[in-house]
Amino acid sequence: MERVPVLKIGDILLVSIQIDMEDQVALQLQEDLADRIVATGCHGVIIDISALDIVDSFVGRTLATIASISRVLDAETVVVGMRPAVAITLVELGLSLPGIRTALNVELGMAMLAQDEPEPEPVGGEEEPVATS
Amino acid sequence: MALSSDEASRFADLLKGHSDELTRRWTEIVASNFRGRLSHAELERQMGELQRGFQAAMDGGAGDLDADASGELRGLLSDLSTTRARQGFSANETAVSVYALKEALLGILDGSGEADATTLRDFVAYSAFVDRAALFTFDSYVRVREELISDQAEQLLELSTPVVKLWDGVVAVPLVGTLDSARAQVVMERLLQTLVDTSSPYAIIDITGVPAVDTQVAQHVLKTVVAARLMGAECIISGIRPQIAQTIVALGIEFGDIATKATLADALRHVIKLNSAQPKAR
Amino acid sequence: MSDRITVASDQDVVRVRQLVRTAAVAAKLSLVDQTKLVTAASELARNTLVYGGGGTVELISVDNGRRKGIRIVFADEGPGIADLDLALTDGYTTGGGLGLGLSGARRLVDEFDIDTKVGEGTSITVTKWCR
Numbered sequence: 001m002e003r004v005p006v007l008k009i010g011d012i013l014l015v016s017i018q019i020d021m022e023d024q025v026a027l028q029l030q031e032d033l034a035d036r037i038v039a040t041g042c043h044g045v046i047i048d049i050s051a052l053d054i055v056d057s058f059v060g061r062t063l064a065t066i067a068s069i070s071r072v073l074d075a076e077t078v079v080v081g082m083r084p085a086v087a088i089t090l091v092e093l094g095l096s097l098p099g100i101r102t103a104l105n106v107e108l109g110m111a112m113l114a115q116d117e118p119e120p121e122p123v124g125g126e127e128e129p130v131a132t133s
Numbered sequence: 134m135a136l137s138s139d140e141a142s143r144f145a146d147l148l149k150g151h152s153d154e155l156t157r158r159w160t161e162i163v164a165s166n167f168r169g170r171l172s173h174a175e176l177e178r179q180m181g182e183l184q185r186g187f188q189a190a191m192d193g194g195a196g197d198l199d200a201d202a203s204g205e206l207r208g209l210l211s212d213l214s215t216t217r218a219r220q221g222f223s224a225n226e227t228a229v230s231v232y233a234l235k236e237a238l239l240g241i242l243d244g245s246g247e248a249d250a251t252t253l254r255d256f257v258a259y260s261a262f263v264d265r266a267a268l269f270t271f272d273s274y275v276r277v278r279e280e281l282i283s284d285q286a287e288q289l290l291e292l293s294t295p296v297v298k299l300w301d302g303v304v305a306v307p308l309v310g311t312l313d314s315a316r317a318q319v320v321m322e323r324l325l326q327t328l329v330d331t332s333s334p335y336a337i338i339d340i341t342g343v344p345a346v347d348t349q350v351a352q353h354v355l356k357t358v359v360a361a362r363l364m365g366a367e368c369i370i371s372g373i374r375p376q377i378a379q380t381i382v383a384l385g386i387e388f389g390d391i392a393t394k395a396t397l398a399d400a401l402r403h404v405i406k407l408n409s410a411q412p413k414a415r
Numbered sequence: 416m417s418d419r420i421t422v423a424s425d426q427d428v429v430r431v432r433q434l435v436r437t438a439a440v441a442a443k444l445s446l447v448d449q450t451k452l453v454t455a456a457s458e459l460a461r462n463t464l465v466y467g468g469g470g471t472v473e474l475i476s477v478d479n480g481r482r483k484g485i486r487i488v489f490a491d492e493g494p495g496i497a498d499l500d501l502a503l504t505d506g507y508t509t510g511g512g513l514g515l516g517l518s519g520a521r522r523l524v525d526e527f528d529i530d531t532k533v534g535e536g537t538s539i540t541v542t543k544w545c546r
Contacts (some may be wrong), residue, residue, distance in 0.1 A: 020432060022425040023461070054432065054450055056457040057515045080365065084325030085450040087360035093454060093519035094505055102365035104332050109365075315546075322447060 004029045006036050012044040012113060013037065013075075014106070018051045026062040033066055037073045044113035045070050048106055050081025060095045067100045076116055078102065080109040135196035140258045145191035147259075148184060151241050156181045158237035166229050170222075179230070183209055187234070187266075198265045210266055214273035218281065227274045231267040235260050294320045296327040303335045303404050304328065305397065307372075309342030317353035324357060328366045335408065336361055337400045341372030351386040358391050367407075369393070371400035418474040422463050422489075431460040431472050435487065438474050442485050444545055452485065452543045455520040459489045459539055462516050467491025467537055477542065484525070484544035492536035499531065 002025055007014045013036055015029065033045065047063065049055065055063075067077040080103045090097070103109035136144065148155065160177045167176065186206035193202025210231070217227040238259055242252055294316065299305045306324050324336055338354060340346065358368040371394040373381070381388070394400040418438075420431055435456040439449040456472070463470040470491030477486045496502045505518045521527040526542040 020429050022429050024425050053436070054454045054457060056454050056461075057519060058457075058461060078365075082364045083450075084322055084329060084360070084364065085447045087325060087363040088321065088356070088447050089450045089454050089523065090363055091356050091360045092451065092522050093458075094515050094522070095519070096359060097363060102363060104329060104334060104365045108332060108334060318447070 001025060001028070003032070006032055008036070008040050008042065011042050012046055012110065013040065013042045014046050014048070016048040016051070020052075021059065023058055026059055030062055030066050030069070034069050034073065037070055037075045043075050044110075044116075045075050045077040046106060046109045046113070047077065047079045048081045048109075049079060049086075050083065050105070052086065053083070055082070055086050055090060055095075057093065057095055060090065060097055064097055064100055076101070076113055078109040078112055080104065080106050136191075136258050136262055137196070138194050140255055141191045141194050141196060143255055144259050144262075145188055147238070147241070148188040148191060152184060152188075155237050155241060156184055158240050159184070159233055162233040162236050163230050166226060166233070167222075179213065183213065183231070183234075186210070198262065198269055206266070207269065210270045211273040214270050215277050218274050218277035224271060224274050224278075228267045228271050231263060231270050234263050234266075238263075294323055296323050298327075298331055298333070299337065299401060300405060300408075302331075302333045302408055303337065303401065304331060304333045305337040305339060305401075307339045307342060307397075310344070312343060312350045312353060314349070314353070317350065317357075321353065321357045321360065325360055325364060328361060328364060334366050335404045336366055336368045337397060337404065338368055338370050339372040339397045339400070340370065340377070341374070341397070343372075343377075346377050346380055346386075348384055348386060351381065351384070351388075355388070355391070367392075369400045369404060371395070371397045417476070420472045420474075421469070422460055422472055423469040424464070428457060428460045428464060432457050434474060435485070438476070438485050439543075442476065442483055442545060444485070444543065448543060448546070451523040452487075452541075455523040455541060455543075456487055458516040458520040459487075459541065462539075463489045463491045463537075467493030469493075470536070479544075482544045484542055486540060486542045488538060488540045490536065490538040495533040495535055495537055496529075496531040497533050499529065503529075 001022070002019055004015060004017055004019070004021070004025065006029075007016075013033065015033065017029075019025070021029070036042070037045065045066070047066070049063075052059070063079055067079075070077045078101045079097075082102060101112065103112050156177060159180045160173065163180060164171075164173055164176050183206075186209040190200075190203040190206040193200075195202035195206075197203070198207065213230065214227055217230070239256065242256060294306065294308075296304055296306045304324070304327050306320060308320065312320070324338070327333070328336060338357070340354070343350065354370065358370075361368045369392045370388070373393055373395065392400075392403065394403055418434060420427060420434065422428065422431065432453050436449060436453050439452050444452065460472055463472065468491065470489065470493070473488040473490070475486040475488070477484045501507055503518050503521065505515060507518075517529075520541065524541040524543050526540075528540040529537065530539075531537040
C-alpha cells in the first residue's frame with residue numbers, strides 16, 4: 001500500500017497528497033499525522049491537495065477528522081490548493097467542510113499559520129500537547 | 134423520384150452544350166435578386182462553379198443528390214450556403230441562387246425550338262433535382278446560422294464576464310445583465326480560477342449591472358461564495374441597489390455571514406482594511 | 416463502448432474513478448462536469464462496496480441523438496435499501512459516513528435511477544450529458 005509522506009519544515013508538518021488515495025491510505029495518513037504531531041511537537045499542519053482532481057465525501061471527512069485530531073493535539077490544520085472544479089463539486093455534493101481552514105496555496109497557508117503565533121516559538125517547541133477530553 | 138441514367142446523361146449534355154449561355158442566364162437571374170450586393174463577376178464565378186458541380190454529378194450518372202457522384206456538388210452547395218450565411222444574406226436569397234437554374238434551363242430549352250413531350254418530362258425531372266439541391270442548400274444555410282448563433286452566444290458569455298485584478302490580492306467580477314444558469318456557471322468557474330492564478334484571497338462580486346435578483350441568481354452567487362471559501366478565499370458582494378435589497382428580503386434569501394457592501398468602492402475599502410491586517414505571503 | 420469492472424476492494428474504487436475520468440475526458444465533458452461525475456462515481460462505487468458487499472460497475476457511452484453522455488450502472492446483490500426516501504435524505508447514514516453518498520451523488524449527475532429490493536440487491540444508474 002502506498003503511503004503519503006509527511007514532511008517537517010520548521011514548526012510545520014507539510015503533507016502533499018500526490019496520489020489518488022485508496023480509503024485505507026487516507027486513514028493511514030490520519031494515523032501517521034497524529035503520530036508525527038505528537039513526536040515533533042509541531043503546531044501547524046498544511047495539507048496540500050492541489051494535485052487531487054476529486055475530493056469525495058470520504059476524503060472530505062478524513063480531512064475534517066485530521067483537523068479535529070490535530071486541534072486536540074494543539075496543532076492548527078490548513079488545507080491548501082483546492083482546485084476550483086473540486087470546490088464547485090463539493091458545494092453541489094453538500095460538503096462544506098466546517099471546521100477546516102483553507103488557503104489558496106502553501107505560501108498563503110504558511111502565512112495563515114504564522115499569523116496565529118505572532119511571537120516566534122522558543123527553539124525546539126518543547127510544550128506538552130494539551131490533553132482535552 | 135431519382136433521375137434515370139438517360140435523363141442524367143441528357144441533363145449532362147445540356148449543361149455541357151450550353152455551358153456559357155446557361156451560366157450567363159443563371160447569373161443574370163440571380164443578380165436581379167441580389168440587386169448589386171454581390172458583383173456580377175463574383176456571381177458569375179459562383180454560378181459557373183455550381184454548374185460544373187451539376188455537370189460532374191450528371192456525368193457521374195448521379196440519379197439523386199445523395200448519390201456518391203453528387204459528392205462534389207453537395208460540397209459546393211454547402212460552401213455556397215456557408216458563404217451566404219456568413220455574409221448575412223437571407224435563406225430566401227441563398228435558395229434562389231440554386232432555384233434560378235430552373236429558369237435558366239427553361240430559357241435554353243425554350244430557345245432550342247425543338248421542345249416536345251420528352252423535353253417536358255426531362256425538364257420536370259431536372260427541376261425535381263434542382264429543387265432537392267435548393268432544399269439541401271436551405272438545410273446547410275440553417276445549420277450554418279445555428280452554428281453562428283451558438284458561437285455568438287458563447288462569445289457573449291466570454292465578453293460579459295471579465296474578472297479583473299483590482300488590488301494586490303483582490304479580484305473583482307462586475308456582473309452585467311441577466312444571469313442565467315449557464316452564465317452563472319461560467320462566471321463562477323472563471324472567478325475561482327482567477328483566485329488561484331493570481332493567488333488572491335479576496336474577491337468582490339459586483340452586481341450593480343444585474344437588473345433583477347431572483348432565488349436562482351442568489352443561489353448561484355451563494356454557491357460561488359461557499360466554493361471560494363472552500364478554496365480559502367473570501368467573497369464580498371457589492372452594488373446591491375435598493376430595489377434588489379428589497380427583493381432579497383422579500384424572497385427570504387439569506388446571505389448569512391457573507392459581507393455585503395453598497396458600492397464597489399466600499400467593498401474595496403473593506404477588503405484593503407482586512408488585507409492590511411494580514412501579513413503578506415509574498 | 417461499454418466497460419465492466421468488479422468492485423470488491425478499495426483498489427477497485429480507485430480503478431472506477433480512473434476509468435470514469437478517462438471516459439469523461441473522451442466524451443468531452445467540461446472539467447467541472449468531469450469532476451462531478453468522477454466524484455459521484457466514487458461515492459456510489461464505495462456504497463456498492465460498503466453497503467452492497469461488492470458488485471459491478473458498468474460504463475456505457477450514450478447518445479440520444481442531440482447530445483452525448485456517459486451512463487454508469489452500479490449493481491450489487493447486497494441487502495438492498497429498505498427505506499429509499501430516508502436513504503436519499505442528506506445526512507442519513509447507516510455506515511458511519513457523512514450520509515451524503517446517495518443524496519450528494521444524485522445532485523452531481525443529470526439523471527439518477529435507483530432500483531432496489533430488500534434481500535436482493537441494488538442497482539443505481541446515473542447519466543451525465545455533455546453540455
